[in-house]
Amino acid sequence: MKTFFALSALLAVTVAAPADPYHPAPYHPAPSYHDGPAYYNYGYAVHDDYSGTNFQASENSDGYGTKGEYSVLLPDGRTQTVTYTADDYTGYVADVKYDGYAKPAPYHPAPAPYHPAPYHPVPAPYHPEPTPYHPAPASYHPAPYHPAPYHPAPYNG
Numbered sequence: 001m002k003t004f005f006a007l008s009a010l011l012a013v014t015v016a017a018p019a020d021p022y023h024p025a026p027y028h029p030a031p032s033y034h035d036g037p038a039y040y041n042y043g044y045a046v047h048d049d050y051s052g053t054n055f056q057a058s059e060n061s062d063g064y065g066t067k068g069e070y071s072v073l074l075p076d077g078r079t080q081t082v083t084y085t086a087d088d089y090t091g092y093v094a095d096v097k098y099d100g101y102a103k104p105a106p107y108h109p110a111p112a113p114y115h116p117a118p119y120h121p122v123p124a125p126y127h128p129e130p131t132p133y134h135p136a137p138a139s140y141h142p143a144p145y146h147p148a149p150y151h152p153a154p155y156n157g
Contacts, residue, residue, distance in 0.1 A: 037063025054079075064088070076102040 043058030052073070059068030065087030072080055077100055084094040 037061075039063050074098075074102075076105075078102055 038061055041060040043056070045056035047054050054073035055071060057068070057070035059066060061067075065085060067085050069081065069083045071082070074080055079099040081097045081099065082094050083097075084092060086092045
């Protein structure tokens with residue numbers, strides 16, 4: 001009974017305890033970004049004699065128009081250079097130039113003609129005569145079971 005009273009009192013105190021007041025997170029407006037013209041300038045170049053890779057690119061923008069150039073070494077030995085401008089008035093305008101002369105592709109002789117192995121027809125299917133089934137004779141003959149006779153012990157009481 002004392003335990004019941006103690007648990008009831010504990011429950012009453014727990015339910016009657018005031019809850020912490022609600023504090024919502026402070027309001028932070030999303031940051032605003034200035035959406036003005038983009039000013040940038042970049043360039044890169046790769047020249048690797050081991051792999052034969054040779055290309056470069058550069059581009060700059062004043063916020064209203066973009067000018068750039070890129071070049072690449074083509075497989076035939078020529079260098080292709082593209083100079084371009086892009087703006088709201090003329091759109092994208094590219095000037096493509098090629099430097100050098102194309103080398104002919106190296107000669108590779110045609111592969112040897114294919115001669116498949118001669119055709120040999122498949123042999124006729126083999127259909128053997130079925131052999132009749134003769135089960136083996138049963139060889140297990142257990143000895144008859146004869147339990148020993150039961151003789152109760154005499155009572156000496």
